[in-house]
Amino acid sequence: MLFLDKRWRFTCMLVCALPLFASANENSRVTQSSINVEVLTRAFDKIIVTNERPFYGVILLVQGGEPIYEYQQTTEGQKALSSASPFLLASQSKMITAAVVLNAVDEGKLLLNKPLNDYLAQAKQALYHPDITIRQLLNHSSGIAPIGQNNRFTPGSQFQYSNLGYEVLA
Structure with missing residues (x-):
């Protein structure tokens, strides 16, 4: 899901990806304690490195109010992301x-x-x-x-x- 804030910045919520990285419980539902952070980190890192298109942006996954995965990639020559940072969003x-x-x-x-x-x-x-x-x-x-x-x-x-x-x- 994508949300648009007043400064036209995009935040990507990776909620639909979480079941892929979760340990199944008796009801096959994802709970806060069921997310395997190591599997998730390896999977995201692999996707970012092997994708044919460069990733520019920020990924932040939060569990129980605490960050469990953070990644930031800026464009070449740019020190930090801002509301003016360019992003390849494709479709x-x-x-x-x-x-x-x-x-x-x-x-x-x-x-x-x-x-x-x-x-x-x-x-x-x-x-x-x-x-x-x-x-x-x-x-x-x-x-x-x-x-x-x-x-x-x-x-x-x-x-x-x-x-x-x-x-x-x-």
């Missing part, structure tokens, strides 16, 4: 971006079917295909292409997973 950020956009829709700040360019023109940003809407960006049906290139397809006519669409939404 995890899409869920948060969608939630923030839909919250703005609920508050009447954005309209799902309004053209994207209406918002970008107000912000003096570069413009995309004139028919692209917020809804199409959210559901990967915009066909958005980098500025200066033709749209991949007519907005709303197809589905194509789009990192760029969510970068523009963000």
